[in-house]
Amino acid sequence: MRIQWIQSTANQPWTTQTLPPAGEGEAPASARLRIGGPVGQPILGFGGCFNELGWIALQKAPEVERRTVMAALFDPEKGCAFNYCRLPIGANDYAAEWYSHNEHDGDFAMERFSIERDRRYLLPYIRESLAYCPEMTLFASPWSPPTWMKFPKAYNRGTLIQTPDNLRAYALYFRKFVEACAVEGVQIAAVHVQNEPNSDQKFPSCVWTPPQMRDFIRDYLSPEFESAGLPCQIWLGTIERGIDHYGAREGYKDWAGFILDDEKVRGIVKGVGYQWAGKGAVQRTHLAYPELPIVQTENECCDGTNSWYQAHYVFDLIWHYLQNGVSAYVYWNMVLEPGGASTWGWNQNAMITIDPATGRAIYNPEFYLMRHFSAYVRRGARRLELAGNWCVNAVGFVNPGGETVAVIQNAATTERTLRLTLADGADYVLTLAPESFHTLILHSEA
Template identity: 30%
Template sequence: MKIFKYIMCIPLAFIMFCCHEKRESLKIEIYETSANGNKLKQVKEFSSDGDATVIKLSPEKEFQTITGFGGSFTEASASLLNRLGKENREKVLNAYFGEDGAKYSLTRTHMNSCDFSLGNYSYAPIEDDMELKSFSIDEDRDDLIPMIKEAMALSKDGFKIVASPWTAPPWMKDNNDWRGGKLLPKHNETWALFFSKYLDAYKAEGIDIWGFTVENEPLGNDNNWESMHFTAQEMTDFVKDYLGPKLESDGHNVKILGYDQNREHLKEWVDEMYRTPATSKYYDGTAIHWYASTYEVFPEALQYAHDKAPEKHLIQTEACVDAEVPKWQDDQWYWSKEATDWGWDWAPEKNKHLHPKYAPVYRYARDIIGCLNNWVDGWIDWNMVLDRQGGPNWFKNWCVAPVIVDPENDEVYFTPIYYTMAHFSKFIRPGSKRIGLTKTDESLLATACKNPDGSIAVVVFNQGQDDKNLELSLGEKSSNIKISAQAIQTIVIK
């Protein structure tokens, strides 16, 4: 009886503390990139003290299957790699595709030239060549094709490639120009044949193309560089009546992604794309870009697109820090609220609020986490490599890439954006499933995926100026963790 009375006198908080202490710890590895200098550094000390944000995982709740993460093969990037010394060229490609690197699994390239080419070119330059007898990918043999092949040789698991045209050859268009204009109806069949020949030509090089977007930015870009305009109905009619049937009849098993521009117009496009079984038959999904805002993810639009076609892909196919010249070997700039985009100067007044100054790392981390938490299954960055000017770009449309190089001095700079991308691409593998996650601190951003091998990758982003204590909970197990101020962590649960 005395023993019983003694136990009853023990404070409840002490009993709860003891029970908490007895919970089995998770078997985890932690990697952190932070403003204080960590670059995908493995963190060995897991403990934290004080009040903690609770992150609870629910693997029984499954959402989209992940297609992959990566960047884009452009002529600009490939030509720069050709100008580096052998050691640095291999260093960059290994960093993106090697087992010790970011392990990119989903990539993009341009079909015909784009602004990040060295000049305008088409694989079918001869006018009125309706059967495309002159078709040739020779323009890609010096730079693009070697870069892709070297990446393939380094990638243990392989990667998917999405190809996108910026424009048809000018002779197929109503304005006979690289920029703007529309595809002439009389060339619908020839333009569909162009896609098929591109697949065959790359296949002959040993390169399989996983998917196409029908047109990069069909709403246009003010006729600045290669472009061609489609309305949602015009693109859908082209896919339904020409592109889909042609690729099918030629025996090509390739994905077709519609739209391929900013999210604020997503609803009207998916309404048309998936209006009927006939319109949606050849579409395998929707492609999107992030340039409508430096901070807004447009979750309602993403949710709407998913609900419209839940069985189809929703892939972010292009993103970059645009309208900026890269900062060379200045890590802090990428963590500071200094960058602007095209909208800072050019957005209509009613949209100015969507384009404030921002920190590049924040923009990437927030967008990728936001996209994953709203049904996006793939996320592709733009150029993998640019020079200190933010090119080469024939239109002088300077941008930033995760890796900046100085070919004259054979130097390479891995920006914090590179490590930000790797937090996702390296640890969330193709075929993984996003799982349920709840947290007690809304200022902390997080997402979680269960990989095919059974491991779980949790990516957490602390935007604040102070370290935070975390309690990561999975079933009956938990671990206490500390995340640095202004930091991204990937926590891998074995």
């Protein structure tokens, strides 16, 4: 058995450790972890969201530095190996300005639809990533429809006016977006109907009820895609709560369950996307529909301070989602300027910060955390059974190539000693630094 061990602490991220030989030393019984066989969902990948402010920040770095950052995120051998990423359809809160792809009132035929703006920011960002990962899976979602389809007529807040003309036009809007991206060499694998449909936001947003989303998917979006022969999938997402206690009075406490109870929609929808408070519904959906993949669509963003403490909070999020059936985990802003201010004033974390004064890239704690997972857990990996008291601080996988990967957290402020028992019974003793992350890659020798 050959074992690689990578450790990250706040002061020394991404260092290679030497693993003691099997059977040496004794670990306290209070620190044990046993790795078993495959029990969980296949992994689709890890990634982040392509946002305009990220590309704008990257332009403030010299070309060599920018390429280094892109390799750090997407290179499958030397970087995070991101391969499952998101992009907005129109503006979100990390667009430089708010926009849609058709602001021409009453253009139900979408004759003036255009993604010209995306040629300035999002498409170059995505194309540069594809140079490292040509097999990237991309999914897209709108934050707001065109304003003339909404009440009130604004990007933020409001709802889609639910008339047949509007709904047909909006389905066509999705189709036009997928087709226009394909012309640019960017293949959209799936669309999610609405970002956070249960929230009336200060930034681009649109409120939907579960019955409205069900009917739009069944009666408008799916027929439009089918008539065009689009291979693009339709997913139910991105749901930010999932359990709506107020909606229980209307019969839809469980968002996904209500929509998927419709037999026709159930045959259309190819997966479910959850983010933020949607984490409370992941287990319910996975147990009810184990055949449907679930993805975590937007990592919680904290406050722009990019602290090591916040990275530990995000580890807990990743652990929760993966242990409860999620097949992909998607970070939010991969790159931002210092502070990470959104267009509506919320400072948020980023994996990498570009100093606009010097053009230097700063690799933040969550960059290393994401890399501990994404660099070694391959597409098609399956989650492993873990046992012992340390299983709440670890996630295990077996890759298609046969390697076992374990990602382990020591959240304590003190050093901890861990006895790791493999499926074949071999024991290893590891001393884990305080407040640290670890990745073990176990290669079976022929």
